[in-house]
Amino acid sequence: xxxxxxxxxxxxxxxxxxxxxxxxxxxxxxxxxxxxxxxxxxxxxxxxxxxxxxxxxxxxxxxxxxxxxxxxxxxxxxxxxxxxxxxxxxxxxxxxxxxxxxxxxxxxxxxxxxxxxxxxxxxxxxxxxxxxxxxxxxxxxxxxxxxxxxxxxxxxxxxxxxxxxxxxxxxxxxxxxxxxxxxxxxxxxxxxxxxxxxxxxxxxxxxxxxxxxxxxxxxxxxxxxxxxx
Numbered sequence: 001x002x003x004x005x006x007x008x009x010x011x012x013x014x015x016x017x018x019x020x021x022x023x024x025x026x027x028x029x030x031x032x033x034x035x036x037x038x039x040x041x042x043x044x045x046x047x048x049x050x051x052x053x054x055x056x057x058x059x060x061x062x063x064x065x066x067x068x069x070x071x072x073x074x075x076x077x078x079x080x081x082x083x084x085x086x087x088x089x090x091x092x093x094x095x096x097x098x099x100x101x102x103x104x105x106x107x108x109x110x111x112x113x114x115x116x117x118x119x120x121x122x123x124x125x126x127x128x129x130x131x132x133x134x135x136x137x138x139x140x141x142x143x144x145x146x147x148x149x150x151x152x153x154x155x156x157x158x159x160x161x162x163x164x165x166x167x168x169x170x171x172x173x174x175x176x177x178x179x180x181x182x183x184x185x186x187x188x189x190x191x192x193x194x195x196x197x198x199x200x201x202x203x204x205x206x207x208x209x210x211x212x213x214x215x216x217x218x219x220x221x222x223x224x225x226x227x228x229x
Contacts, residue, residue: 018191020060020149022184024156026210028052029180030217032164036172037221042164045172049164053157061150069142082127094119097126159183177214184210 031052035045086093094115101111118126160180167175184206192202 017148017152018187020064020152021156021187022206022210023060024053024056024153025159025180025183025187026213027056028157029160029163029176029210030213032160033173033176033214034217034221036164036176037218038224039221040169042169042172045164046161049157049161053154053161056157057150057153060153061146064149065142065146068145072142079124079128083124086123086127090119090123093123093127156183156187173218177211180210180214181207 028049032045032049035048039045082093094112097119098108098111098115101114102108106114115126160176160183163176163179164172185203188203188206189199191197192199
């Protein structure tokens with residue numbers, strides 16, 4: 001029998017990468033559409049898109065690193081606290097672990113037997129997994145998340161920048177929208193496939209919110225109506 005394939009192992013980097021790519025596509029495309037709606041020359045559009053690309057990638061990477069580092073610090077603090085409790089009150093911790101297994105459906109005797117076996121094998125790992133919900137598959141990795149998020153943002157933002165550079169100036173908004181929806185559909189499908197989720201739902205969700213963002217950005221540009229030369 002082969003080893004079962006689980007998607008939870010990908011959760012940390014997949015979340016950061018998908019968030020980065022989609023944010024890069026949507027935010028840069030929305031920025032370009034908003035400036036295009038208020039501008040009749042290409043240079044300010046490209047400049048705004050480039051500024052958004054650089055600032056967004058750095059912001060995503062830094063924000064993801066800080067966020068996941070904070071999560072990692074909390075996990076480490078919880079593990080250290082649990083280790084001290086295991087050293088000072090091993091019997092109480094054993095009973096606590098057995099109660100957890102009872103609540104999950106085991107009878108009292110079997111729950112204690114399981115708790116004893118797991119405690120003998122690795123008490124801290126057992127408490128980390130079953131009491132704190134921390135395990136090696138979901139443990140935070142700040143650098144991995146930061147690089148995944150920042151790199152994915154750069155890749156995502158490059159796509160609408162390419163459209164802004166190549167599309168006819170008088171059709172840049174409609175071209176940007178069409179290609180952005182196409183790009184979002186691809187990233188939504190890839191993310192859903194990699195995560196084992198429904199592909200159609202993933203595509204629909206990201207395209208819907210991408211459309212909302214671009215429409216509102218275009219509306220802001222038209223309302224201000226500033227013609228840049």
